[in-house]
Amino acid sequence: MTKGVDPQTGRSHRFIDRAGVRSGRLVFVRQVGFNRHRHPVWEARCDCGSVTTTTTPAKTKSCGCLQREVAADRQKARALPKAEKARRVAANASRQRARRRTDPVRAMQARLSRLHRHALAQVGAIKTSPTFEQLGYTADQFVAHIERQFVKGMGWHNMGEWQIDHIIPVSEATNEADVVALNQLSNLRPMWSPENNSKKNKRLSLL
Ligand SMILES: [Zn+2]
Incomplete structure:
Protein backbone atom coordinates (compact mmCIF):
# COMPACT_ATOMS: atom_id res chain seq x y z
CA MET A 1 0.00 0.00 0.00
CA THR A 2 1.27 3.44 -0.97
CA LYS A 3 2.71 5.34 1.95
CA GLY A 4 0.50 8.15 3.31
CA VAL A 5 -2.61 6.80 1.64
CA ASP A 6 -5.71 5.64 3.47
CA PRO A 7 -6.32 2.03 2.30
CA GLN A 8 -10.11 2.40 2.64
CA THR A 9 -10.59 5.49 0.51
CA GLY A 10 -7.40 5.67 -1.55
CA ARG A 11 -7.08 9.27 -0.37
CA SER A 12 -4.04 10.94 1.14
CA HIS A 13 -4.08 11.42 4.89
CA ARG A 14 -3.82 15.13 4.09
CA PHE A 15 -7.06 14.99 2.06
CA ILE A 16 -9.42 17.89 2.81
CA ASP A 17 -13.08 17.24 2.16
CA ARG A 18 -14.30 20.33 0.33
CA ALA A 19 -17.78 19.10 -0.64
CA GLY A 20 -20.22 21.99 -0.16
CA VAL A 21 -17.39 24.48 0.51
CA ARG A 22 -17.37 27.77 -1.36
CA SER A 23 -14.32 29.39 -3.01
CA GLY A 24 -15.17 32.66 -4.76
CA ARG A 25 -17.89 31.80 -7.26
CA LEU A 26 -17.33 28.05 -6.93
CA VAL A 27 -19.04 25.58 -4.67
CA PHE A 28 -17.26 22.22 -4.68
CA VAL A 29 -19.52 19.26 -5.35
CA ARG A 30 -17.33 16.19 -5.02
CA GLN A 31 -13.93 14.77 -5.69
CA VAL A 32 -14.03 13.03 -9.07
CA GLY A 33 -10.58 11.38 -9.18
CA PHE A 34 -6.90 12.22 -9.24
CA ASN A 35 -4.63 13.84 -11.76
CA ARG A 36 -1.32 12.21 -12.73
CA HIS A 37 0.37 13.74 -9.69
CA ARG A 38 -2.28 12.06 -7.51
CA HIS A 39 -3.76 15.45 -6.63
CA PRO A 40 -7.51 15.24 -6.11
CA VAL A 41 -9.68 16.61 -8.90
CA TRP A 42 -12.67 18.55 -7.64
CA GLU A 43 -15.90 19.06 -9.51
CA ALA A 44 -17.42 22.46 -8.75
CA ARG A 45 -20.52 24.39 -9.69
CA CYS A 46 -19.90 28.03 -10.58
CA ASP A 47 -22.33 30.86 -9.75
CA CYS A 48 -22.60 31.53 -13.50
CA GLY A 49 -24.24 28.11 -13.90
CA SER A 50 -21.41 26.11 -15.44
CA VAL A 51 -19.76 23.05 -13.95
CA THR A 52 -15.99 22.80 -13.93
CA THR A 53 -13.15 20.77 -12.45
CA THR A 54 -10.00 21.94 -10.70
CA THR A 55 -6.94 20.44 -9.04
CA THR A 56 -6.16 23.71 -7.28
CA PRO A 57 -9.34 24.26 -5.24
CA ALA A 58 -7.63 26.62 -2.77
CA LYS A 59 -6.67 29.03 -5.56
CA THR A 60 -9.51 28.68 -8.04
CA LYS A 61 -12.27 31.29 -7.73
CA SER A 62 -14.44 30.63 -10.78
CA CYS A 63 -14.92 28.47 -13.86
CA GLY A 64 -13.00 31.13 -15.82
CA CYS A 65 -15.90 33.56 -16.07
CA LEU A 66 -14.35 35.83 -13.43
CA GLN A 67 -11.11 36.21 -15.37
CA ARG A 68 -13.04 36.86 -18.57
CA GLU A 69 -15.04 39.62 -16.83
CA VAL A 70 -11.91 41.17 -15.31
CA ALA A 71 -10.21 41.13 -18.72
CA ALA A 72 -13.27 42.66 -20.39
CA ASP A 73 -13.45 45.42 -17.75
CA ARG A 74 -9.76 46.16 -18.19
CA GLN A 75 -10.28 46.34 -21.96
CA LYS A 76 -13.24 48.69 -21.46
CA ALA A 77 -11.25 50.92 -19.11
CA ARG A 78 -8.47 51.19 -21.69
CA ALA A 79 -10.86 51.93 -24.59
CA LEU A 80 -11.06 55.50 -25.83
CA PRO A 81 -14.11 57.54 -24.84
CA LYS A 82 -16.77 57.50 -27.59
CA ALA A 83 -16.25 61.14 -28.60
CA GLU A 84 -12.49 60.73 -28.86
CA LYS A 85 -12.87 57.57 -30.89
CA ALA A 86 -15.29 59.31 -33.28
CA ARG A 87 -12.91 62.25 -33.57
CA ARG A 88 -10.03 59.94 -34.51
CA VAL A 89 -12.13 58.03 -37.07
CA ALA A 90 -13.14 61.34 -38.69
CA ALA A 91 -9.57 62.67 -38.63
CA ASN A 92 -8.32 59.47 -40.23
CA ALA A 93 -10.96 59.62 -42.97
CA SER A 94 -10.10 63.21 -43.79
CA ARG A 95 -6.38 62.38 -43.84
CA GLN A 96 -7.11 59.56 -46.31
CA ARG A 97 -9.22 61.92 -48.45
CA ALA A 98 -6.44 64.50 -48.48
CA ARG A 99 -4.00 61.82 -49.48
CA ARG A 100 -6.21 60.71 -52.37
CA ARG A 101 -6.38 64.31 -53.59
CA THR A 102 -2.61 64.65 -53.76
CA ASP A 103 -1.27 61.13 -54.26
ZN1 LIG B 1 -18.45 30.81 -13.99
Missing part, protein backbone atom coordinates in the same frame (compact mmCIF):
# COMPACT_ATOMS: atom_id res chain seq x y z
CA PRO A 104 -2.16 59.69 -57.70
CA VAL A 105 -1.37 56.13 -56.67
CA ARG A 106 -3.73 56.35 -53.68
CA ALA A 107 -6.40 58.01 -55.78
CA MET A 108 -6.20 55.47 -58.60
CA GLN A 109 -6.09 52.60 -56.15
CA ALA A 110 -9.28 53.84 -54.49
CA ARG A 111 -11.05 54.45 -57.80
CA LEU A 112 -10.24 51.09 -59.33
CA SER A 113 -11.10 49.27 -56.10
CA ARG A 114 -14.49 50.96 -56.06
CA LEU A 115 -15.15 50.16 -59.73
CA HIS A 116 -14.05 46.58 -59.22
CA ARG A 117 -16.15 46.10 -56.08
CA HIS A 118 -19.26 47.49 -57.78
CA ALA A 119 -18.70 45.43 -60.92
CA LEU A 120 -18.33 42.28 -58.85
CA ALA A 121 -21.52 43.12 -56.97
CA GLN A 122 -23.33 43.45 -60.33
CA VAL A 123 -22.60 39.80 -61.12
CA GLY A 124 -23.42 38.70 -57.57
CA ALA A 125 -19.81 38.21 -56.49
CA ILE A 126 -18.19 39.65 -53.39
CA LYS A 127 -14.74 41.21 -53.38
CA THR A 128 -12.79 39.02 -50.99
CA SER A 129 -9.18 39.75 -51.98
CA PRO A 130 -7.33 43.02 -52.52
CA THR A 131 -8.14 44.47 -55.95
CA PHE A 132 -4.65 44.40 -57.42
CA GLU A 133 -4.03 40.92 -56.09
CA GLN A 134 -7.09 39.66 -57.95
CA LEU A 135 -6.35 41.65 -61.13
CA GLY A 136 -2.73 40.56 -61.36
CA TYR A 137 -1.05 43.94 -61.81
CA THR A 138 0.21 46.59 -59.39
CA ALA A 139 -1.11 50.03 -58.49
CA ASP A 140 2.07 51.54 -59.96
CA GLN A 141 1.54 49.71 -63.26
CA PHE A 142 -2.04 50.92 -63.32
CA VAL A 143 -0.97 54.54 -62.71
CA ALA A 144 1.68 54.33 -65.45
CA HIS A 145 -0.85 52.80 -67.85
CA ILE A 146 -3.37 55.60 -67.23
CA GLU A 147 -0.71 58.28 -67.51
CA ARG A 148 0.42 56.97 -70.91
CA GLN A 149 -3.12 57.49 -72.21
CA PHE A 150 -3.70 61.01 -70.97
CA VAL A 151 -5.16 63.16 -73.74
CA LYS A 152 -4.37 66.85 -74.06
CA GLY A 153 -5.07 68.73 -70.85
CA MET A 154 -5.36 65.64 -68.64
CA GLY A 155 -3.08 65.29 -65.69
CA TRP A 156 -2.80 64.35 -62.06
CA HIS A 157 -3.59 67.97 -61.21
CA ASN A 158 -7.15 67.60 -62.53
CA MET A 159 -7.99 64.02 -61.46
CA GLY A 160 -11.49 65.19 -60.56
CA GLU A 161 -12.30 66.07 -64.18
CA TRP A 162 -11.68 62.69 -65.77
CA GLN A 163 -12.56 59.14 -64.86
CA ILE A 164 -11.53 55.57 -65.51
CA ASP A 165 -13.38 54.28 -68.58
CA HIS A 166 -13.86 50.68 -69.66
CA ILE A 167 -13.33 50.33 -73.42
CA ILE A 168 -15.62 47.28 -73.41
CA PRO A 169 -18.31 48.24 -70.84
CA VAL A 170 -18.07 46.32 -67.61
CA SER A 171 -21.87 45.96 -67.78
CA GLU A 172 -21.19 43.20 -70.33
CA ALA A 173 -19.79 41.01 -67.55
CA THR A 174 -21.94 38.08 -66.49
CA ASN A 175 -19.60 36.52 -63.95
CA GLU A 176 -16.56 37.15 -61.77
CA ALA A 177 -14.08 36.00 -64.45
CA ASP A 178 -15.59 38.51 -66.92
CA VAL A 179 -15.19 41.31 -64.39
CA VAL A 180 -11.54 40.42 -63.85
CA ALA A 181 -10.99 40.24 -67.63
CA LEU A 182 -12.69 43.61 -68.21
CA ASN A 183 -10.64 45.25 -65.46
CA GLN A 184 -7.34 44.35 -67.11
CA LEU A 185 -5.14 47.28 -68.13
CA SER A 186 -5.83 46.82 -71.85
CA ASN A 187 -9.51 47.64 -71.24
CA LEU A 188 -8.92 50.72 -69.07
CA ARG A 189 -8.29 54.31 -70.09
CA PRO A 190 -8.82 57.80 -68.69
CA MET A 191 -11.74 59.72 -70.13
CA TRP A 192 -13.13 63.18 -69.41
CA SER A 193 -16.07 62.97 -67.03
CA PRO A 194 -19.47 63.55 -68.70
CA GLU A 195 -19.91 66.92 -66.99
CA ASN A 196 -16.59 68.00 -68.48
CA ASN A 197 -17.08 66.41 -71.89
CA SER A 198 -18.99 69.18 -73.64
CA LYS A 199 -16.66 71.82 -72.22
CA LYS A 200 -13.53 69.96 -73.31
CA ASN A 201 -15.00 69.14 -76.74
CA LYS A 202 -15.84 72.78 -77.31
CA ARG A 203 -12.39 73.81 -76.30
CA LEU A 204 -10.85 71.22 -78.63
CA SER A 205 -12.96 72.39 -81.58
CA LEU A 206 -11.68 75.93 -81.10
CA LEU A 207 -8.07 74.86 -81.40
Whole structure:
Protein backbone atom coordinates (compact mmCIF):
# COMPACT_ATOMS: atom_id res chain seq x y z
CA MET A 1 0.00 0.00 0.00
CA THR A 2 1.27 3.44 -0.97
CA LYS A 3 2.71 5.34 1.95
CA GLY A 4 0.50 8.15 3.31
CA VAL A 5 -2.61 6.80 1.64
CA ASP A 6 -5.71 5.64 3.47
CA PRO A 7 -6.32 2.03 2.30
CA GLN A 8 -10.11 2.40 2.64
CA THR A 9 -10.59 5.49 0.51
CA GLY A 10 -7.40 5.67 -1.55
CA ARG A 11 -7.08 9.27 -0.37
CA SER A 12 -4.04 10.94 1.14
CA HIS A 13 -4.08 11.42 4.89
CA ARG A 14 -3.82 15.13 4.09
CA PHE A 15 -7.06 14.99 2.06
CA ILE A 16 -9.42 17.89 2.81
CA ASP A 17 -13.08 17.24 2.16
CA ARG A 18 -14.30 20.33 0.33
CA ALA A 19 -17.78 19.10 -0.64
CA GLY A 20 -20.22 21.99 -0.16
CA VAL A 21 -17.39 24.48 0.51
CA ARG A 22 -17.37 27.77 -1.36
CA SER A 23 -14.32 29.39 -3.01
CA GLY A 24 -15.17 32.66 -4.76
CA ARG A 25 -17.89 31.80 -7.26
CA LEU A 26 -17.33 28.05 -6.93
CA VAL A 27 -19.04 25.58 -4.67
CA PHE A 28 -17.26 22.22 -4.68
CA VAL A 29 -19.52 19.26 -5.35
CA ARG A 30 -17.33 16.19 -5.02
CA GLN A 31 -13.93 14.77 -5.69
CA VAL A 32 -14.03 13.03 -9.07
CA GLY A 33 -10.58 11.38 -9.18
CA PHE A 34 -6.90 12.22 -9.24
CA ASN A 35 -4.63 13.84 -11.76
CA ARG A 36 -1.32 12.21 -12.73
CA HIS A 37 0.37 13.74 -9.69
CA ARG A 38 -2.28 12.06 -7.51
CA HIS A 39 -3.76 15.45 -6.63
CA PRO A 40 -7.51 15.24 -6.11
CA VAL A 41 -9.68 16.61 -8.90
CA TRP A 42 -12.67 18.55 -7.64
CA GLU A 43 -15.90 19.06 -9.51
CA ALA A 44 -17.42 22.46 -8.75
CA ARG A 45 -20.52 24.39 -9.69
CA CYS A 46 -19.90 28.03 -10.58
CA ASP A 47 -22.33 30.86 -9.75
CA CYS A 48 -22.60 31.53 -13.50
CA GLY A 49 -24.24 28.11 -13.90
CA SER A 50 -21.41 26.11 -15.44
CA VAL A 51 -19.76 23.05 -13.95
CA THR A 52 -15.99 22.80 -13.93
CA THR A 53 -13.15 20.77 -12.45
CA THR A 54 -10.00 21.94 -10.70
CA THR A 55 -6.94 20.44 -9.04
CA THR A 56 -6.16 23.71 -7.28
CA PRO A 57 -9.34 24.26 -5.24
CA ALA A 58 -7.63 26.62 -2.77
CA LYS A 59 -6.67 29.03 -5.56
CA THR A 60 -9.51 28.68 -8.04
CA LYS A 61 -12.27 31.29 -7.73
CA SER A 62 -14.44 30.63 -10.78
CA CYS A 63 -14.92 28.47 -13.86
CA GLY A 64 -13.00 31.13 -15.82
CA CYS A 65 -15.90 33.56 -16.07
CA LEU A 66 -14.35 35.83 -13.43
CA GLN A 67 -11.11 36.21 -15.37
CA ARG A 68 -13.04 36.86 -18.57
CA GLU A 69 -15.04 39.62 -16.83
CA VAL A 70 -11.91 41.17 -15.31
CA ALA A 71 -10.21 41.13 -18.72
CA ALA A 72 -13.27 42.66 -20.39
CA ASP A 73 -13.45 45.42 -17.75
CA ARG A 74 -9.76 46.16 -18.19
CA GLN A 75 -10.28 46.34 -21.96
CA LYS A 76 -13.24 48.69 -21.46
CA ALA A 77 -11.25 50.92 -19.11
CA ARG A 78 -8.47 51.19 -21.69
CA ALA A 79 -10.86 51.93 -24.59
CA LEU A 80 -11.06 55.50 -25.83
CA PRO A 81 -14.11 57.54 -24.84
CA LYS A 82 -16.77 57.50 -27.59
CA ALA A 83 -16.25 61.14 -28.60
CA GLU A 84 -12.49 60.73 -28.86
CA LYS A 85 -12.87 57.57 -30.89
CA ALA A 86 -15.29 59.31 -33.28
CA ARG A 87 -12.91 62.25 -33.57
CA ARG A 88 -10.03 59.94 -34.51
CA VAL A 89 -12.13 58.03 -37.07
CA ALA A 90 -13.14 61.34 -38.69
CA ALA A 91 -9.57 62.67 -38.63
CA ASN A 92 -8.32 59.47 -40.23
CA ALA A 93 -10.96 59.62 -42.97
CA SER A 94 -10.10 63.21 -43.79
CA ARG A 95 -6.38 62.38 -43.84
CA GLN A 96 -7.11 59.56 -46.31
CA ARG A 97 -9.22 61.92 -48.45
CA ALA A 98 -6.44 64.50 -48.48
CA ARG A 99 -4.00 61.82 -49.48
CA ARG A 100 -6.21 60.71 -52.37
CA ARG A 101 -6.38 64.31 -53.59
CA THR A 102 -2.61 64.65 -53.76
CA ASP A 103 -1.27 61.13 -54.26
CA PRO A 104 -2.16 59.69 -57.70
CA VAL A 105 -1.37 56.13 -56.67
CA ARG A 106 -3.73 56.35 -53.68
CA ALA A 107 -6.40 58.01 -55.78
CA MET A 108 -6.20 55.47 -58.60
CA GLN A 109 -6.09 52.60 -56.15
CA ALA A 110 -9.28 53.84 -54.49
CA ARG A 111 -11.05 54.45 -57.80
CA LEU A 112 -10.24 51.09 -59.33
CA SER A 113 -11.10 49.27 -56.10
CA ARG A 114 -14.49 50.96 -56.06
CA LEU A 115 -15.15 50.16 -59.73
CA HIS A 116 -14.05 46.58 -59.22
CA ARG A 117 -16.15 46.10 -56.08
CA HIS A 118 -19.26 47.49 -57.78
CA ALA A 119 -18.70 45.43 -60.92
CA LEU A 120 -18.33 42.28 -58.85
CA ALA A 121 -21.52 43.12 -56.97
CA GLN A 122 -23.33 43.45 -60.33
CA VAL A 123 -22.60 39.80 -61.12
CA GLY A 124 -23.42 38.70 -57.57
CA ALA A 125 -19.81 38.21 -56.49
CA ILE A 126 -18.19 39.65 -53.39
CA LYS A 127 -14.74 41.21 -53.38
CA THR A 128 -12.79 39.02 -50.99
CA SER A 129 -9.18 39.75 -51.98
CA PRO A 130 -7.33 43.02 -52.52
CA THR A 131 -8.14 44.47 -55.95
CA PHE A 132 -4.65 44.40 -57.42
CA GLU A 133 -4.03 40.92 -56.09
CA GLN A 134 -7.09 39.66 -57.95
CA LEU A 135 -6.35 41.65 -61.13
CA GLY A 136 -2.73 40.56 -61.36
CA TYR A 137 -1.05 43.94 -61.81
CA THR A 138 0.21 46.59 -59.39
CA ALA A 139 -1.11 50.03 -58.49
CA ASP A 140 2.07 51.54 -59.96
CA GLN A 141 1.54 49.71 -63.26
CA PHE A 142 -2.04 50.92 -63.32
CA VAL A 143 -0.97 54.54 -62.71
CA ALA A 144 1.68 54.33 -65.45
CA HIS A 145 -0.85 52.80 -67.85
CA ILE A 146 -3.37 55.60 -67.23
CA GLU A 147 -0.71 58.28 -67.51
CA ARG A 148 0.42 56.97 -70.91
CA GLN A 149 -3.12 57.49 -72.21
CA PHE A 150 -3.70 61.01 -70.97
CA VAL A 151 -5.16 63.16 -73.74
CA LYS A 152 -4.37 66.85 -74.06
CA GLY A 153 -5.07 68.73 -70.85
CA MET A 154 -5.36 65.64 -68.64
CA GLY A 155 -3.08 65.29 -65.69
CA TRP A 156 -2.80 64.35 -62.06
CA HIS A 157 -3.59 67.97 -61.21
CA ASN A 158 -7.15 67.60 -62.53
CA MET A 159 -7.99 64.02 -61.46
CA GLY A 160 -11.49 65.19 -60.56
CA GLU A 161 -12.30 66.07 -64.18
CA TRP A 162 -11.68 62.69 -65.77
CA GLN A 163 -12.56 59.14 -64.86
CA ILE A 164 -11.53 55.57 -65.51
CA ASP A 165 -13.38 54.28 -68.58
CA HIS A 166 -13.86 50.68 -69.66
CA ILE A 167 -13.33 50.33 -73.42
CA ILE A 168 -15.62 47.28 -73.41
CA PRO A 169 -18.31 48.24 -70.84
CA VAL A 170 -18.07 46.32 -67.61
CA SER A 171 -21.87 45.96 -67.78
CA GLU A 172 -21.19 43.20 -70.33
CA ALA A 173 -19.79 41.01 -67.55
CA THR A 174 -21.94 38.08 -66.49
CA ASN A 175 -19.60 36.52 -63.95
CA GLU A 176 -16.56 37.15 -61.77
CA ALA A 177 -14.08 36.00 -64.45
CA ASP A 178 -15.59 38.51 -66.92
CA VAL A 179 -15.19 41.31 -64.39
CA VAL A 180 -11.54 40.42 -63.85
CA ALA A 181 -10.99 40.24 -67.63
CA LEU A 182 -12.69 43.61 -68.21
CA ASN A 183 -10.64 45.25 -65.46
CA GLN A 184 -7.34 44.35 -67.11
CA LEU A 185 -5.14 47.28 -68.13
CA SER A 186 -5.83 46.82 -71.85
CA ASN A 187 -9.51 47.64 -71.24
CA LEU A 188 -8.92 50.72 -69.07
CA ARG A 189 -8.29 54.31 -70.09
CA PRO A 190 -8.82 57.80 -68.69
CA MET A 191 -11.74 59.72 -70.13
CA TRP A 192 -13.13 63.18 -69.41
CA SER A 193 -16.07 62.97 -67.03
CA PRO A 194 -19.47 63.55 -68.70
CA GLU A 195 -19.91 66.92 -66.99
CA ASN A 196 -16.59 68.00 -68.48
CA ASN A 197 -17.08 66.41 -71.89
CA SER A 198 -18.99 69.18 -73.64
CA LYS A 199 -16.66 71.82 -72.22
CA LYS A 200 -13.53 69.96 -73.31
CA ASN A 201 -15.00 69.14 -76.74
CA LYS A 202 -15.84 72.78 -77.31
CA ARG A 203 -12.39 73.81 -76.30
CA LEU A 204 -10.85 71.22 -78.63
CA SER A 205 -12.96 72.39 -81.58
CA LEU A 206 -11.68 75.93 -81.10
CA LEU A 207 -8.07 74.86 -81.40
ZN1 LIG B 1 -18.45 30.81 -13.99
